[in-house]
Amino acid sequence: MRYERPDTMQAATALLAGAEAKSFVLAGGTDLLVRMQNDDFEADLIVDIKAISGMAKVTETDDGFVIGAGVPSVALFEDTALVAAWPGVVEAANLIGSTQIQGRCTIVGNLCNASPAADSVPALVAAGAVAQVAGPSGTRDVAVIDIPTGPGKTSLAKGEIIQAILLPKPNARTGDAYLRFIPRTEMDIAVVGVAVNLTLNEDGTVIAARVALGAVGPKVILVDTAAKAVIGSKLEDVVLQALSESCSAACTPINDKRGTVAFRTQVAGVLARRAAQTAYTRAGGK
Amino acid sequence: MSFDATNSSKSFKSVGTRPLRPDGVDKVTGRARYGADFNMPGQLVARVLRSKHAHAKIKSIDTSRAETVKGVKAVVTAADLPDLTDGDPALFAVLDNCMARNKAMYDGHAIAAVAAIDEKAAKAALKLIAVDYEILPHVTDVDAATLPDAPVLNEAIFTQGVEPKSTRPSNIANRTEFGHGDVDVGFSHADSVVERSYKTEQTHQGYIEPHACVANCNPDGTAELWVCTQGHFVYRQVCADLLGIEVSKLRVTSSEIGGGFGGKTHVWTEPVALALSRKANRPVKLVMSRDEVFRASGPTSATSIDVKIGANKDGIITAATATLRYTSGPYADMWAELGAMTSFACYDLENVKTVGLEVIVNRPKVAAYRAPSAPMAAFAVESAIDELAQKIGMNPVDFRIQNVASEGTQSSYGPIYGPIGIGPTLEAAKAHPHMSAPLGKNQGRGMACGFWFNFGGQTCTDLNISADGTVTIAVGTVDVGGSRASLSLIAAEELGLSYDNIKAVVADTSTLGYNDMTDGSRGTFSTSMATISAARNAIEIMRHRAALMWDIPLGDVYWEDGHAHAAGTKHGNLAPLSVKDIAAEAGKTGGPIAGHSELVADGAGVSFATHICDIDVDPETGSSRVVRYTVIQDAGKAVHPSYVEGQYQGGAAQGIGWALNEEYIYGEDGRLQNPGFLDYRIPVCSDLPMIDTQILEIPNPKHPYGVRGVGETSIVPPLAAIANAVSNAVGVRMTHIPVSPPRILAALTDAKD
C-alpha cells in the first residue's frame, strides 16, 4: 500500500486518476483509519489531502462560506461568523464522535463516507450546500444531496475529490437546526437525524423551508411535503403535527441493530417538530 | 497449623483508611504492563480463523496452501489439540470451544489458527485455509431453542434431572429445582397474585482489555505463559490438562488486567497459543481483536423467566415460584441453576419453588459475569415484587421489609442464614434522603434488592520481612480491583507497620502454592485471611528472635503494636524491639524471617444490597437518563472504603448498561450483528450520574476482621431497579431487558392502542 501526501489538488487528482486498483482520499481519517483495521480491507493507494494549501481554511466571501475539505469539525465551531450564519450545520458537525474525533473529522469526509446516518449531511442539505468537486479535467459544483447515492456509495468519478463545501449567505430571518436520536449521550451513531432550515418574513410567517432526514433511508432525504406543510404558517400546533406526519411518511428505514422501522418513523416526526421549533426561534420567530 | 478465622472485634489503625493504590500511577501513565505488553525475542504473531456460520458440520479443513505462505511457521486445527479430557464433559467443552472439532457451533467459533512472523503473513495464510462446511439449521433464541420444532444442536444431550429419564435428545441440557414448603397451598392463601414472563438479552462483560497472551513451549517439555487472566493457577491447570503438560512444568505469569468481571476466569485462546508455540518451536503472541472478544469470548446468558408470587392482604408472601431458562451457548452448564438458587434469596418464604433449565443455543459459550446469573433472576423477581406491592397497596420498601430474610431464615436455596445484611440495607434505603426526594415530570423511581453467595476457596500467601524491616507479600489472587492496596493495609495492621512499608505483588504459578482464581468476590476476603495468618506466623518467628536477642524465655515475650515486648519486670527495663530491630539481626538469629499461609477460606458470608434509582424518560422518543442512583450494600468490614465504593459504583454502572442498552443482536443468519463498542452500547461517562454509595458493616463472623466479598453483588439489583423506575415513570410494566428506547416507545404505543 502506498501513502502519498501531495501539495496540490492537481497532483492529488492525477494520483487518484492514475491509480490501478483501490485508492482512497484521506481527510481526517476517522472513518478510513477505522476501516483499515478490518481484516478484509484492501487498498493500493491512500492520498492524504491535508497538505494541499487552502484545505484547512474556512473563507467568508460575498456569497457565503467556503469550507476547505481538511477543516476539522472543531474549527467550524470556532468560526463565529459561520456559527451565527449556520448554527444548525455547526451543531451537526459538532455532534460527530467526541472531542478527540472532532479535532480531526471533516464534514467532507462525513459526506463522502456516505453513511445514511452521517450527522452533518442532513444539515448541509437543509442549508442548500454545494460541493466543489475537483477532477483531472477541472472543477464542477454538485448539490450536496447528489453526492451520496446509497450506503457507502457516492456519485464521484474516479480521480475526483471534493475540495470544498460552499454554504450560501443565509437570507435575513433564517435559522437552521439539527437534532439526532442516539440511545446514549455521545459516541453513538444517529438512529434518526432531522435538519430544518426556515426563513421567516417580518411578521414571523415561514416563507421558505427545507427539511432533511438522515438514517431513515439509504441516503439523506429532502422532504418537500414537510417544507410545504410549514410554509405560510407560524408553526401552529396543527402545522407541527402535519410536519411531523409528513416526515414520518417520508421515512423508508430498515429494521437493524440500531433501531426498528416503527421507532425510526415515529421519532423522525418528533424530532422534526422539535428541530423546527428551534430553527424558528433562531430565525427570530415568536 | 490450622488458623482460627473467627471475627474478633477490634479497633483498626490501617484498615478503613484510604491510601492510594500501588498500581494506580502506572495505570494512568501507561507504564503498567497488560497482556499485550509482554514480548519475547523471536516471537510470532498468531491469528485465528473463525466460523462465519452459526451451525455447520466441518467436513474437512485443508491448511496446505496456508502453510506455504512465506513467514508462516505453524498452522493448527483441532487435530493439533488431541482430546486428553478423559471423559470430563466440562473440560471437553473448553477444548471444543478453543478449537471446533466436528462442528462449528456459533458465529466466531475457532476453526484453525496460524502463527507467522508478522500480522500480514498470518492474515494472508488465514485466507488460504479451505474449510468445507455443511451448513446446519441453527437457533439462537432462548425460547425458540426449547420449542418442539427447534433443530437439536447436540444429539448426545438428553435433559438431565428429570424423571422418568428423557429418551429424546433436547436443547434443554439440565433441569434443577430448589425450594421448600408447598407452593400450591401457599397460593391458595394468597389474596393477590402477580404472574408474568420476563426476558433479558445476552450481554458481554465489556472489559476494555482484550484477551492477550504470549506462549512459549520449550523443547524440554517446559512451557511459559504470560497472560491477562483472573486466575493464573486455574489457567495453568486447564492449559496443562488440554496440552498434556505436567502442571508444574507450565509457568503462568499474570499481567495487569484491564477488566475481567468473570470473563477472564475461562481460557479461550491460550491453549491455541501454546499449541502453535509447540508446533513452531517459537514464542507466540495471540491478541484477540474486539470483534473476536465479542463473537468468541464468553458473554452471559440470555434468559426467559416466568415468575408467580402471591401475598395475603397483610403483605405476607404466601408462595413464590420461578421457572428460569438460561442459555449456556453450545455446551451444557449450570447458569440457570445459579439463577434458580439466587432468585428468592432475599426473602423469608414459607413456600417457594424455583426450576432452572439450561438451554443450548448457537451462541458463544457462556462465561461468568459478575455474580453470574443473579441479575436476571433478580430482575424478574424484583419486578414482580414491585408489582405485587402496588397491587396490595403497600409501599415497595415496606413490602420487602415485611418479607425480608434474616438470621435463622431458611434460604430459598437451602442453607440457614447467619447474620446477614439484607434487612439493614432495606432499612437504610427507607431512611435514605434519596427515597423521599421529589421527582420531576416524566421521572420515575425504582428500587430493588440483590443477593450473591460469595466464595472463599484455596489460598496461599507468602510474607517476607526484608533486612530493613519492610515487607513483601506475595499473593496468588490476581488484583482486579485494588486488592494489593487492601492486602497491604491488612499486613500493615497485623504487623503494626505503616502502609508504605508493605509491597504486595502477584506471584507467578511457580513461586507460590495453588490459589483459586479471583472470582466469587473472593480476592480480598480469602487473601486477607491468608495474609493475616501469614503475618501472625511471622510474628511468632519474630517473638522467637526477640527471645534470642534478649536471651530470655520465649514465654516472656509478647507482641503488641508492632513490637516485641518483654513481659513483666524481671528482665529489667528492656526497650521493645520493632520489626526493623528484629529484621536487622535476622542473619545472626536464624536467617530470613517469613510467614507463610496455606488455607481454604471458608465462611465467605453471603452478601446483599439494595439500590434506588431515579430515571427520566422522554415519552415521545423512549429516551431515558438515569438522574440519581444510590447503592447500599453490606461490606462486612470495608478494608479500603474507596475501593469498596468503586466496586459498588462499577457494578451499578455495568448493571445500568445492561438494563438500558447492551444486548447481543443476532441476524436471521445466526451471525452477531454488533461485535464492537459502536453498536454494543455500554454506557459512556456522560450517560451516568455520580453513583452514591452507602457502606454498611455487618461483620462476617468467619473472618478475623469481619470482611465479606463486595465485588459482585452490586450488579445484581440494577436491572430490576431500572426496570421498576422506567415502569413507574411511564406507567407501563417493562418486562424485557434492555429497556432500550425502541422497547420503551413500543410499550407506550401498545398501551395507547
Ligand SMILES: Cc1cc2nc3c(=O)[nH]c(=O)nc-3n(C[C@H](O)[C@H](O)[C@H](O)COP(=O)(O)OP(=O)(O)OC[C@H]3O[C@@H](n4cnc5c(N)ncnc54)[C@H](O)[C@@H]3O)c2cc1C
Ligand atoms: C469514535 C467515532 C465516533 C464517530 N461518531 C460519529 C457521529 O457521531 N456521527 C457521524 O456522522 N459520524 C461519526 N463517526 C464517523 C466519522 O468520524 C465521520 O464520518 C467523519 O466526519 C469522517 O470525516 P474524516 O475527515 O475523518 O473522513 P475520512 O476517514 O478521512 O474519510 C471518510 C471517507 O471519505 C473519503 N473522503 C474523505 N475526504 C474526501 C474528499 N475530500 N473527497 C472525496 N472523498 C473523500 C475517504 O476516502 C473515505 O472513504 C465517528 C467515528 C468514530 C471513529
